[in-house]
Amino acid sequence: MTLAEWVLVLTWIGVTAYAxxxxxxxxxxxxxxxxxGERRGRAERALIEHAIGPVWEANHVWLxxxxxxxxxxxxxxxxxxxxxxxxxxxxxAFGVIARGAAFAFRKAIPEVGPKRLFxxxxxxxxxxxxxxxxxxxxxxxxxxxxxxxxxxDPLTSWWNPTSALGGAMAVGVCAYxxxxxxxxxxxxxxxxxxxxxxxxRALGTGxxxxxxxxxxxGVLAADAPRLYQGLTxxxxxxxxxxxxxxxxxxxxxxxxxxxxxRVTAACAVVAVVxxxxxxxxPYMLEPDLTIAAAAAGRATLQAMLAALGVGAVLLxxxxxxxxxxxxxxxxxxxx
Amino acid sequence: xxxxxxxxxxxxxxxxxxxxxLSLGWHxxxxxxxxxxxxxxxxxxxRGLRSGDPAWRLLARRWARALGVLFAVGAVSGTILxxxxxxxxxxxxxxxxxxxxxxxxxxxxxxxIEAIFLGIYLYAWDRxxxxxxLLAGLPILVAGVASxxxxxxxxxxxxxxxxxxxxxxxxxxxxxxxxxxxxxxxxQTVHMLLAAFIVAGFLVASVYAVAMLRGRRDRYHRLxxxxxxxxxxxxxxxxxxxxxxxxxxxxxxxxVKLAAMEGVFQTARGVPLHLGGIERDGELxxxxxxxxxxxxxxxxxxxxEIKGLDQVPPADRPPVTVVHLAFQLMVLCGLALxxxxxxFALAWWRRRDLPRSRWFLRGxxxxxxxxxxxxxxxxxxxxxxxxxxxxxxxxxxxDAVSPAPGLxxxxxxxxxxxxxxxxxxxxxxxxxARVPVPVAPQERDVREVPVA
Numbered sequence: 001m002t003l004a005e006w007v008l009v010l011t012w013i014g015v016t017a018y019a020x021x022x023x024x025x026x027x028x029x030x031x032x033x034x035x036x037g038e039r040r041g042r043a044e045r046a047l048i049e050h051a052i053g054p055v056w057e058a059n060h061v062w063l064x065x066x067x068x069x070x071x072x073x074x075x076x077x078x079x080x081x082x083x084x085x086x087x088x089x090x091x092x093a094f095g096v097i098a099r100g101a102a103f104a105f106r107k108a109i110p111e112v113g114p115k116r117l118f119x120x121x122x123x124x125x126x127x128x129x130x131x132x133x134x135x136x137x138x139x140x141x142x143x144x145x146x147x148x149x150x151x152x153d154p155l156t157s158w159w160n161p162t163s164a165l166g167g168a169m170a171v172g173v174c175a176y177x178x179x180x181x182x183x184x185x186x187x188x189x190x191x192x193x194x195x196x197x198x199x200x201r202a203l204g205t206g207x208x209x210x211x212x213x214x215x216x217x218g219v220l221a222a223d224a225p226r227l228y229q230g231l232t233x234x235x236x237x238x239x240x241x242x243x244x245x246x247x248x249x250x251x252x253x254x255x256x257x258x259x260x261x262r263v264t265a266a267c268a269v270v271a272v273v274x275x276x277x278x279x280x281x282p283y284m285l286e287p288d289l290t291i292a293a294a295a296a297g298r299a300t301l302q303a304m305l306a307a308l309g310v311g312a313v314l315l316x317x318x319x320x321x322x323x324x325x326x327x328x329x330x331x332x333x334x335x
Numbered sequence: 336x337x338x339x340x341x342x343x344x345x346x347x348x349x350x351x352x353x354x355x356x357l358s359l360g361w362h363x364x365x366x367x368x369x370x371x372x373x374x375x376x377x378x379x380x381x382r383g384l385r386s387g388d389p390a391w392r393l394l395a396r397r398w399a400r401a402l403g404v405l406f407a408v409g410a411v412s413g414t415i416l417x418x419x420x421x422x423x424x425x426x427x428x429x430x431x432x433x434x435x436x437x438x439x440x441x442x443x444x445x446x447x448i449e450a451i452f453l454g455i456y457l458y459a460w461d462r463x464x465x466x467x468x469l470l471a472g473l474p475i476l477v478a479g480v481a482s483x484x485x486x487x488x489x490x491x492x493x494x495x496x497x498x499x500x501x502x503x504x505x506x507x508x509x510x511x512x513x514x515x516x517x518x519x520x521x522x523q524t525v526h527m528l529l530a531a532f533i534v535a536g537f538l539v540a541s542v543y544a545v546a547m548l549r550g551r552r553d554r555y556h557r558l559x560x561x562x563x564x565x566x567x568x569x570x571x572x573x574x575x576x577x578x579x580x581x582x583x584x585x586x587x588x589x590x591v592k593l594a595a596m597e598g599v600f601q602t603a604r605g606v607p608l609h610l611g612g613i614e615r616d617g618e619l620x621x622x623x624x625x626x627x628x629x630x631x632x633x634x635x636x637x638x639x640e641i642k643g644l645d646q647v648p649p650a651d652r653p654p655v656t657v658v659h660l661a662f663q664l665m666v667l668c669g670l671a672l673x674x675x676x677x678x679f680a681l682a683w684w685r686r687r688d689l690p691r692s693r694w695f696l697r698g699x700x701x702x703x704x705x706x707x708x709x710x711x712x713x714x715x716x717x718x719x720x721x722x723x724x725x726x727x728x729x730x731x732x733x734d735a736v737s738p739a740p741g742l743x744x745x746x747x748x749x750x751x752x753x754x755x756x757x758x759x760x761x762x763x764x765x766x767x768a769r770v771p772v773p774v775a776p777q778e779r780d781v782r783e784v785p786v787a
Contacts, residue, residue: 053787054458057410057450061443067417068443071428072436079429082421083737089422090745093415094752100414101756104407105763107787108400114762149425150739296433297509303437304511311444318451318474325459 003302004295007073008284010308011066016273018062020177020266023170025056027178029099029126030171031201032119038112045119047194049107051185054326058319060100073304074294076147077284081136084145084152088132095129098122130174131167135159138166141276142224143286147294161223165216172209173269179205180249180265184258199253202261206250213243213272226286230279238278242271343736350743351423351736356718357746358415360711361753364534365409367710369449370479371535372402375563377472384465389776390555394562396460396784398539401767403457403787408760410450423742426735427725430506434499435492437511442485448478457787480528487527491519494717495588496726518588522581523717529574530713534706536567537672541703542768544696553774560689564699567706568676575669585720586633589727590642591651592720595658597629598622599643606630606641611663614655653722661715668709675702 001009028048035041035048052059071078082089102121109115135158139145142162145152157163179202186194220228231239245268252261280286284294295301343351376398383391417439420428452474460468492498498514500507543560586593594600598609598619606629612622627637644652675698682690689695725732736742773780 054454057407058447058454060410060414061447061450064414064417064446065443067421068436068439071421071432072440073433075432075436076429078421078432079425082418082428083425083739086422086737086739086742086745089418090748093418094748096414097411097752097756100407100411101759104404105759108404108763109766111766118759149429150737154739154741296436297507299509300433300437300511304440307437307441307444311441311447315444315447315451318448322451322454325455325462 002292002295003298003305004073004291007069007295007301007304008291010305011069011073012274012277014062014066014069016270018059018066019173019269019273021055021059022062023130023174023269024177024181025052025059026099026126026130026171027174027176028052028182029103029123030175031178031182031198033123033127038116043191043194044197047182047186047189047191050189051182052103053107055322056100056103058322060096063096069304069308073296073301074284074291075296076289077294079149080145080147080151080285080289081140083150084154084157085136085139086150087154088135088139088158092129092132092136095125095132098125099129126174127171130170132158134167134170135163136166137170137276138163140285141166141227141280143226145285147285147289161219162227165212165219168212169209169216172205172212176202176205176209177265177269180253180261183253184262187258195258199256199258202265203250203253206246206253206265210243210246210250213246227276227279230281231275233279234281235275235279238271238275242268242275245271343733343738343742347740347742348733348736350746352732354742354746354749355419355423356715357749357753358412358419359718360714361757362409362412362416363710363714364707365405365412366483367531367534368405368538369409370483370528370531371533372398372405372539373472373476373479374532375535375539375566376402377469377476378562378566379558380469380472384469389778389781390558392781393555393772393776393784394559396781396786397767397770397772399457399460399786400784401764403453404760404763404767406449406453408756410446412756413446422745423737424725424735425737427730431499431726431730434496434506434509434511434514435489438485438488438515442482445478445481445485449475449482452478460786483528483531484524485515487524488515488517488520490717491523492517493725494523494721494727495519496729501729519584522577522584526574526577526581526713529570529577530710533567533570533574533672534703534710536563536570537706538563538703540564540567541700544699544702548693548696548700551772553772555772555776557689560699564679564702567702568672568679571669571672571676575673578666578669583633589721591644591647592653592658592717593633594642594644594646595653595655595720596662596716597641598655598659599629599641600655601645602640602643604630604638604640606639608632609659612659614659619655619659651723653720658716658720661712661719665709665712665716668705668712671705672702672709675699 028051032041032045032048035044067078098121102118102125106115106118106122109118138160139152139158139162142160144157144160179198183195183198183202186198217228220231245264249261249264249268252264282290282292284291296304376395379391379398380395382388383395452471455463456468456472456475459471463471492514495517496514497517498510498512540560540563543556544564546556547560582593582596585596597606598612598614599606600618605627607624607626608628609619609622609624612619614620629641630639631637633639633641644655675695678690678695678698682688682695721727723731723733725735
């Protein structure tokens with residue numbers, strides 16, 4: 001593997017982590033949105049706040065991590081994607097602002113009125129942000145982002161069948177992952193009723209996302225033939241694995257194996273994300289900008305890998321501590 | 336298909352610059368709080384741990400709660416900036432991303448560490464042993480300082496681009512370390528980091544100055560004032576020295592920017608210092624002149640030569656009025672804060688107490704605003720003073736902007752979003768400050784304050 005490919009693998013690990021962790025936080029916001037009125041939804045919202053409170057800032061950083069690696073190691077790709085897709089990306093940025101700020105605001109104040117307002121901003125943007133991120137993925141995957149500054153169509157580059165599929169899939173996957181994770185959280189906290197509710201939601205969204213993916217095959221065949229070729233060619237084992245993990249997850253949910261299903265559900269998502277990468281290899285921007293052509297010079301890539309190596313030594317134990325600390329059974333809270 | 340445009344319209348260029356200025360100018364304030372505020376929280380927690388004093392411990396918890404809100408706002412307003420780098424300035428990032436991306440990548444790692452330990456620090460306040468908890472807060476401070484340092488190295492590079500060769504418009508021979516440690520890095524990073532602690536200190540202190548003016552003179556409010564005010568006031572004289580260093584650096588390395596800052600149009604010897612004044616028809620009007628002042632200040636020699644704006648063609652000059660007035664506003668605010676700090680130091684030296692005058696507290700209440708004004712004015716000075724270049728002498732801002740149609744609509748939307756964000760942030764922070772504090776806090780009162 002070349003130096004550039006190593007850096008790209010690290011970038012893709014960042015994308016994967018963002019999908020699994022940041023995605024679940026978005027999904028939790030989606031469930032917050034449909035939790036119902038102030039009284040009826042209180043227990044669910046408390047569970048959601050409790051689950052994502054300590055970790056969401058860290059989970060959010062994966063997005064920034066991906067952006068900075070991309071613009072350092074593959075500057076033409078970053079410039080082309082950001083400038084052509086400035087409409088959905090601006091909406092993503094606004095969604096990120098509304099979500100992060102409103103989540104912190106809601107926790108900080110006791111008044112019901114403003115709490116509800118901030119809650120709506122948090123939950124609504126949890127739906128909007130992954131949708132537009134999904135359209136961006138669809139735009140890149142269907143080869144609608146040409147290299148250069150704003151060379152692609154400002155509207156149809158992200159308003160097309162593949163982008164719509166990407167947006168819907170992103171929202172669906174986020175909601176699904178969140179439901180799966182929250183089922184186990186509720187179960188561990190001894191809240192059987194909540195666990196059951198999230199289990200049913202996980203089953204429902206799991207089936208829906210699966211159906212969407214099946215229908216998506218037809219969309220991709222018609223709208224993104226190159227991607228379709230890649231997914232059904234070199235990437236086929238990964239796509240098949242994703243389907244198998246998806247089915248296994250449904251079975252595990254059915255049998256209430258809440259911890260095991262966390263792993264299989266995550267694996268299903270990981271397989272799709274990497275399936276896309278393998279299917280598109282060696283192109284970063286279809287039809288002809290390759291990894292090698294887009295990559296920065298050797299000195300930059302080496303510096304980047306060195307920095308990320310040192311960073312990993314610091315980050316991995318810190319992240320491990322964060323997740324272990326808050327996944328243990330809680331002591332009774334004094335406050 | 337919409338027609339592809341070759342270049343952005345002047346309106347869209349102006350909109351893009353305004354959008355960047357607005358989102359950066361907003362972020363820089365919360366970023367300063369993100370760098371400086373953790374130091375205050377940790378100091379209060381440490382004093383509380385050593386003395387057991389409920390006032391210190393209550394302060395630490397209440398400050399930590401505000402820190403959580405500010406950090407969230409800082410994180411999201413920083414995220415939009417990384418989007419804007421590509422949305423607005425693809426001509427900069429697409430070509431020079433590989434030269435100047437490294438400090439952003441390292442900053443990303445530092446920010447990651449900040450976010451992880453902030454989660455632990457806030458949410459595990461009552462789970463970890465007190466000493467472990469205090470130590471878990473230290474990485475927030477270290478990583479915050481590191482983030483600010485690395486981001487500012489990237490800005491320093493825009494003033495002093497190094498670490499690459501240009502061959503027929505193609506970037507070659509990239510050395511990202513040389514780009515990061517460019518000549519402008521030392522003065523700019525030190526100036527910015529000190530500013531962060533000063534702004535955070537005065538902003539927090541001004542909240543307590545207002546409370547003291549309203550009659551809350553108990554131990555809790557005194558400590559809440561004294562710690563941040565002392566820290567910030569002690570750093571002001573250092574900052575003025577560093578500012579002088581930074582100005583000398585600009586005089587040597589970016590003489591056009593210095594000429595704009597000082598409003599000097601013609602290169603000459605024995606140049607006076609201009610106080611105030613605006614540009615009219617290629618000269619500075621309505622300024623108060625101090626004879627030989629600028630030559631003396633810049634080179635310690637009344638006859639020293641100062642290069643004027645006439646050293647470069649008009650197309651390469653920054654807008655003088657904005658840069659000149661912003662620079663002088665920054666200096667003025669800095670001097671006012673120096674005076675306030677000196678007043679405090681004198682009273683403390685003589686009586687171990689705050690100055691008795693209510694005017695001191697009024698000044699201290701204004702200090703947060705003054706420090707923020709100085710921060711913004713300094714930022715305007717360095718950014719507008721670099722124009723028309725985005726990368727000094729190499730790439731024009733007009734050539735870096737995205738040619739995408741309708742960038743101005745992004746600006747309009749951003750103005751709406753940031754207005755709402757500002758209103759909500761101020762509302763929530765004021766709401767947190769309004770939670771009543773017992774006059775003599777007891778153990779029970781401390782435990783009852785939720786952190787997260």
